Amino acid sequence: MWPEYTEQSDNFGGKNKMIRVTDDVIIKTIARVLTPFIQVYALYVIMHGHHSPGGGFQGGVILAASLILLLITHGWAETKKKFSETKTAVFCAVGVLIYTGIGVLCIFMGGNFLDYGKLGGLLMVIPPEARSLGILGVEIGVGITVMAVMFSIFFDTSTGGNSPEDETTSSLR
Amino acid sequence: MKFLSFIVAVITGGFLIYGTQDMPEWGDPNSPASLHVSPYYLENTMHDTATPNVVTSVLADYRGYDTLGETTVIFTAGISCALILRKRRRKKRK
Numbered sequence A: 001m002w003p004e005y006t007e008q009s010d011n012f013g014g015k016n017k018m019i020r021v022t023d024d025v026i027i028k029t030i031a032r033v034l035t036p037f038i039q040v041y042a043l044y045v046i047m048h049g050h051h052s053p054g055g056g057f058q059g060g061v062i063l064a065a066s067l068i069l070l071l072i073t074h075g076w077a078e079t080k081k082k083f084s085e086t087k088t089a090v091f092c093a094v095g096v097l098i099y100t101g102i103g104v105l106c107i108f109m110g111g112n113f114l115d116y117g118k119l120g121g122l123l124m125v126i127p128p129e130a131r132s133l134g135i136l137g138v139e140i141g142v143g144i145t146v147m148a149v150m151f152s153i154f155f156d157t158s159t160g161g162n163s164p165e166d167e168t169t170s171s172l173r
Numbered sequence B: 001m002k003f004l005s006f007i008v009a010v011i012t013g014g015f016l017i018y019g020t021q022d023m024p025e026w027g028d029p030n031s032p033a034s035l036h037v038s039p040y041y042l043e044n045t046m047h048d049t050a051t052p053n054v055v056t057s058v059l060a061d062y063r064g065y066d067t068l069g070e071t072t073v074i075f076t077a078g079i080s081c082a083l084i085l086r087k088r089r090r091k092k093r094k
Helices: A025-050 A056-082 A085-108 A116-123 A127-159 A164-172 B002-020 B038-049 B054-062 B064-085 B089-093
Strands: none
Touching: A025 A056, A025 A127, A056 A127, A085 A116, A085 A127, A085 B064, A116 A127, A127 B038, A127 B054, A127 B064, B038 B054, B054 B064
């Protein structure tokens, strides 16, 4: 028994083959159950980059994978409630902003650009610990940017630029 | 002309393969790449950054500027995809 695909606005009139809304209970339930676990694992990979293989790039990609799983199983209308187009664009920039912001903060604390050791005065720890925390902050910034960009690229290529938001607004008018 | 290109490619490839004969053995501790900054990173990572993972400390601390560039490349790739692929809403109204 194959899942029946419903021809909704998410399908863009049959043009989009990658994102289809399905009524299959198994696919929807498993995707919904798995998503939080994938996201927790992604956060673990980012946070544990100091002690094990991992870091911002890898964790960001895993985080994006969970969102893409949500997108291909539940469709754009459901995913938009969690992570909209506007948020994607904002998060793209926020990650780089965190990275450069930490770097510029080091200049204000009297060091060179990205010299995390000088943040020790601000964080009340010794310079090596401050460097460790600086690396963590930078990795979080990298993770946010990678997550937003991967999701954005998948969304753009899968919809071929036909934004579902356009479809809904044009049909309403 | 195709034959000439083939000859040039074979000669260039031959020179490159000949050049690899002089390269140090893979993982050789006495190779120039392993003598300059690598020992410093391996020995001083804990003292400098309190981070056990040397890869992370090199990536985000010693070579932090490089990683900033990588992040900017990814950011630029995402923005370029959005600019090229997304259609503007104004075109729909016409």
